[in-house]
Amino acid sequence: MASAPFHFRKFSVRQDGVAHPLGADSVLLGAWAAIPEGTRHCLDIGTGTGVLALMLAQRCPAPVRAIEIHPGSAACARGNAAASPWADRVFVEEANIRTYAPAQAFDCIISNPPYFSERVFAPDADRRVARSTAAGLDFAALLEAVRLLLSARGQFSLILPLSEAQGFCELACTLGLYCNRWTSVRTLPHKAPERALLGLSRSPYAWEKNELLLFEAAGVKTTEYEGMVEAFF
Secondary structure, three states: OOOOOEEOOOOEEOOOOOOOOOOHHHHHHHHHOOOOOOOOOEEEEOOOOOHHHHHHHHHOOOOEEEEEOOHHHHHHHHHHHHOOOOOOOEEEEEOOOOOOOOOOOEEEEEEOOOOEOOOOOOOOHHHHHHHEOOOOOOHHHHHHHHHHHEEEEEEEEEEEEHHHHHHHHHHHHOOOOEEEEEEEEEOOOOOOOOEEEEEEEOOOOOOEEEEEEOEEEOOEEOHHHHHHHOOOO
């Protein structure tokens, strides 16, 4: 049975055939990600349902390319893009980012990448493709792709478990990519942060670190979080 679409203010997302369904992490990342002024090209790596590509399209007038290796997810994302108000500038490609070679560099790259290491596997084959660094795209391969595709002034934004964030940023430094923004995400006041929103660029000179609290209590968004997602819900 087909799942009901998830409705945003300006677009809807179906999830039929995807390897990994829409989650709160992607929505948070799509609202937080930096889009440099004058951005000419955007890229979403591992688009899944296409939600991040559509959020970028809502925020920025530039064309958005969305790359997805899983056939079912790519087909779903293509359908969501076609049904959106930005069908003429959101382009979904079934491709492997390791071999992706577009003609242009990207000023804005975004990704909700795999979380699982080689030691921890997702419970089914489709989920492993989307979420296992062993099966699809490890952090080193992701960073190498970004190194090749990011423009000189570009920004790369992603979300990771807090436990993975420091190692990811240290690895990025070895490839000439530097963490300029770090937002630790806490769901409730009494809980420790579990996620980190990261913004990387080619410049080693800027640095901003802060914390975002999502809910004052169960189901009660903080003013800051409400303001971040207001354009989408």
